[in-house]
Amino acid sequence: MCFKNLPIEFDAQGIAHLKGGVVDPYAYTPREIKRDKLEELLARNGHIKDVSISPVTRVAGALSFHAVADLQERKFLDANSIATIFRGYEVILKGRDPRDAIYISSRACGVCGGVHSTAACEAIEMAFGISPPPLGTVLRNLALSLDFLYDHPLHLFLLAGPDYSQVVVEATTPAMWEKAKVTAAPHADVHDYKTIGDIMKALNPLSGKLYLDGLKMTRAPREAYAVLFGKYPHPQTVVPGGMSSTVTITDFNETYTRLQKMMDWTKRMIHLWDDLTEFFYEYDPEYKKVGARDKNMIDLGMWDDPDSYDASYERCNEWGEARWATPGVVIDGNLVTTKLQQINLGLEEFVEHSYYENWNQNGNQRYQTDPSGAPLSPNHPWNKETMAKPSKESWKDRYTWATAPRWDRQVVEGGAYARIWTTAAAGLMPKNDFLESTGHSLKINMPKTMMREMNFEWKIPEVWNAFERNRARAYCMGYNLMVAYTMVLKAFDYLRKGEDKVSTKFEVPQGERRGVGFWGAGRGYLSHHLVLDKGAIVNYQIVTPSTFNASPKDPFGNPGPYEEAVLNTPILEEFSKPEDFTGVDMLRAIRSFDPCMPCTTHIYGGEREIVREVNTCACSAEG
Amino acid sequence: MMVLVSGIGYSNLGDMSFGRVLLSTLAEMDWPAHVHVEDLNYGPIMIYQTLEASPIKYDKVVLVAAAKRERNPGTLEIYRWNGKLPEDAEIQTRIEEAITGVIDLDNLLIVCKHFGVLPDDVTIVEVEPQTEAWGLEFSPVVAAKVDEAIQAVRDHAFSLN
Numbered sequence: 155m156c157f158k159n160l161p162i163e164f165d166a167q168g169i170a171h172l173k174g175g176v177v178d179p180y181a182y183t184p185r186e187i188k189r190d191k192l193e194e195l196l197a198r199n200g201h202i203k204d205v206s207i208s209p210v211t212r213v214a215g216a217l218s219f220h221a222v223a224d225l226q227e228r229k230f231l232d233a234n235s236i237a238t239i240f241r242g243y244e245v246i247l248k249g250r251d252p253r254d255a256i257y258i259s260s261r262a263c264g265v266c267g268g269v270h271s272t273a274a275c276e277a278i279e280m281a282f283g284i285s286p287p288p289l290g291t292v293l294r295n296l297a298l299s300l301d302f303l304y305d306h307p308l309h310l311f312l313l314a315g316p317d318y319s320q321v322v323v324e325a326t327t328p329a330m331w332e333k334a335k336v337t338a339a340p341h342a343d344v345h346d347y348k349t350i351g352d353i354m355k356a357l358n359p360l361s362g363k364l365y366l367d368g369l370k371m372t373r374a375p376r377e378a379y380a381v382l383f384g385k386y387p388h389p390q391t392v393v394p395g396g397m398s399s400t401v402t403i404t405d406f407n408e409t410y411t412r413l414q415k416m417m418d419w420t421k422r423m424i425h426l427w428d429d430l431t432e433f434f435y436e437y438d439p440e441y442k443k444v445g446a447r448d449k450n451m452i453d454l455g456m457w458d459d460p461d462s463y464d465a466s467y468e469r470c471n472e473w474g475e476a477r478w479a480t481p482g483v484v485i486d487g488n489l490v491t492t493k494l495q496q497i498n499l500g501l502e503e504f505v506e507h508s509y510y511e512n513w514n515q516n517g518n519q520r521y522q523t524d525p526s527g528a529p530l531s532p533n534h535p536w537n538k539e540t541m542a543k544p545s546k547e548s549w550k551d552r553y554t555w556a557t558a559p560r561w562d563r564q565v566v567e568g569g570a571y572a573r574i575w576t577t578a579a580a581g582l583m584p585k586n587d588f589l590e591s592t593g594h595s596l597k598i599n600m601p602k603t604m605m606r607e608m609n610f611e612w613k614i615p616e617v618w619n620a621f622e623r624n625r626a627r628a629y630c631m632g633y634n635l636m637v638a639y640t641m642v643l644k645a646f647d648y649l650r651k652g653e654d655k656v657s658t659k660f661e662v663p664q665g666e667r668r669g670v671g672f673w674g675a676g677r678g679y680l681s682h683h684l685v686l687d688k689g690a691i692v693n694y695q696i697v698t699p700s701t702f703n704a705s706p707k708d709p710f711g712n713p714g715p716y717e718e719a720v721l722n723t724p725i726l727e728e729f730s731k732p733e734d735f736t737g738v739d740m741l742r743a744i745r746s747f748d749p750c751m752p753c754t755t756h757i758y759g760g761e762r763e764i765v766r767e768v769n770t771c772a773c774s775a776e777g
Numbered sequence: 778m779m780v781l782v783s784g785i786g787y788s789n790l791g792d793m794s795f796g797r798v799l800l801s802t803l804a805e806m807d808w809p810a811h812v813h814v815e816d817l818n819y820g821p822i823m824i825y826q827t828l829e830a831s832p833i834k835y836d837k838v839v840l841v842a843a844a845k846r847e848r849n850p851g852t853l854e855i856y857r858w859n860g861k862l863p864e865d866a867e868i869q870t871r872i873e874e875a876i877t878g879v880i881d882l883d884n885l886l887i888v889c890k891h892f893g894v895l896p897d898d899v900t901i902v903e904v905e906p907q908t909e910a911w912g913l914e915f916s917p918v919v920a921a922k923v924d925e926a927i928q929a930v931r932d933h934a935f936s937l938n
Contacts, residue, residue: 264878265876265878308877312872359869360865369872369876
């Protein structure tokens with residue numbers, strides 16, 4: 155039994171049905187947000203401050219954050235995560251040929267260049283009843299691991315990394331900087347930085363070696379991506395039923411060479427984030443509370459097994475569990491399911507605090523069940539409609555364009571770290587030479603390159619916070635790299651056997667069909683839910699990791715993951731006057747999620763005047 | 778003397794796609810061997826890395842784009858970029874935008890200059906947009922400048938100074 159809040163139970167054969175005797179099983183009464191006491195404290199106490207950061211810099215896209223900080227007690231009393239832009243990919247896609255979703259939804263993100271196109275393809279494949287030949291699946295796996303080999307260094311060294319750099323640490327915690335300068339780095343023999351202070355200096359933006367190397371290291375995976383798939387981002391070669399690239403052994407050799415280039419750097423990097431994390435914990439154990447929240451996370455898994463994946467909903471549990479990243483939901487640190495169908499049934503989206511109309515008001519629920527006959531919530535993406543309702547920002551009412559996705563009505567977060575966690579806990583990793591899931595850890599064996607062979611083990615952490623998110627992401631570099639490495643070896647095997655087919659022929663069906671792409675982005679969970687009729691899209695719904703993570707409070711009164719993480723964050727920076735408060739601990743908490751927000755960044759100058767607008771990633775609100 | 782010509786901008790954003798649309802026209806024209814017309818609409822970080830790794834070192838760059846500078850819509854300006862970089866914090870912001878997918882003339886100039894891959898001779902052919910709504914068409918005031926802008930790009934690409 156994986157659900158404790160939704161009215162779903164399973165019989166002895168594992169078939170889901172609604173609990174008996176419940177009149178309106180999915181009904182709920184929204185809880186009112188009360189702020190009277192908070193407003194009174196704000197008006198009365200000089201040390202209780204409204205903190206508005208708009209935009210939050212060093213994140214992808216437009217995120218604003220509002221918090222109420224008690225600078226005397228050094229804690230946060232309230233937090234609001236704000237996605238500031240509506241893009242409405244779901245609205246754009248309605249009525250179009252389903253194949254358009256591959257190319258249009260891809261534009262939802264300028265960082266994760268191929269994740270949306272692949273998720274769209276998997277949704278279409280389910281609806282069309284087709285699946286790729288084995289080499290087509292291997293190619294997709296390779297594409298998406300290369301994608302993340304670009305994404306993770308970018309976050310670790312250019313977006314989150316500067317939060318741990320000398321310039322930030324020295325300015326916000328001078329005593330820590332003094333200590334860092336004389337603290338030996340335990341893995342200096344591997345990464346060549348003698349002290350923690352040396353690591354922090356190397357993380358300095360623009361000039362630090364790690365910052366610059368992080369930038370350089372994004373090149374090799376992008377090149378490999380372009381060799382195999384024509385371009386990055388937004389490949390045009392991801393098609394229903396496989397890939398349209400013509401690949402040869404030379405292309406895989408070129409990819410292999412580029413993966414080799416990344417191997418030594420990744421070995422250094424994992425040790426480096428271990429050293430940095432342990433230093434902060436040792437300096438002040440209160441850092442374990444920065445960005446802390448319940449160990450609740452969700453992931454759909456990815457990297458299909460070429461022999462298992464058939465795109466069918468009926469067999470999604472089997473092919474899901476055969477993936478190289480295992481699907482799963484973790485609640486209070488325990489893996490409660492690895493079944494894609496259960497993950498799907500538990501998914502709901504709420505809009506009580508978002509700028510949308512509730513689509514359930516007319517009581518017309520499109521689907522009562524999933525394609526296997528299991529009960530489906532009216533709040534499920536297959537039943538959802540995107541109905542924008544812009545209104546005034548109000549912390550008690552509506553304040554964001556992000557929705558509040560929940561699983562079993564619980565707040566879960568997505569991320570690369572959720573992917574490694576569910577995979578480590580499930581113990582279902584396909585047998586191979588480089589990766590092993592133990593049930594409590596993921597072992598990563600990285601072969602000898604210029605550096606010696608190294609074995610790493612990411613262990614499910616005892617605490618969950620900003621530092622562990624970053625540390626897990628560093629280990630994910632090794633994980634992704636070895637998935638990519640294995641996929642290249644598999645590709646060689648298929649080519650050697652003459653199995654060079656990469657796509658399957660198909661026709662667009664005319665009847666009503668449903669599909670879902672259960673997939674992952676660099677930042678974690680990614681689903682595309684699709685409804686087709688007469689060969690056109692009737693409904694399309696995208697849920698991304700940042701939709702979960704940046705979500706506002708839900709109707710049950712629970713804050714979203716960023717909000718909860720900030721509320722649990724102690725204020726540890728050193729300051730003597732309120733005006734010197736920088737919010738660095740709060741920003742470390744938020745950035746550790748690797749936010750990816752919708753696609754216009756507003757940069758404010760002076761009196762909140764917008765001085766520049768740019769277009770970028772749209773991974774959060776409404777896809 | 779090697780010359781690089783390009784047009785910068787997103788597709789389908791009305792006047793803001795000026796550079797991108799003109800690039801297609803420029804790419805179909807005949808050019809001497811020393812002038813390369815390239816698509817640089819794939820993110821300034823990737824552009825700087827490509828230019829850094831390229832065996833060809835360009836002596837001159839000519840870029841055409843739309844940019845919002847509070848001029849009268851349809852104003853066409855042709856100028857040699859002074860190469861002046863903003864403060865470090867602003868450079869950092871532009872790098873962050875660039876790595877998270879932003880395609881933008883100023884980002885390209887700042888990022889590429891910061892990483893030392895732009896020559897001193899950079900000419901900008903720039904139009905002030907009137908609209909940036911979704912669409913394939915230019916506003917009349919911007920559409921009226923297309924021929925002049927193309928001629929300006931060609932003049933500067935062919936010029937030896």
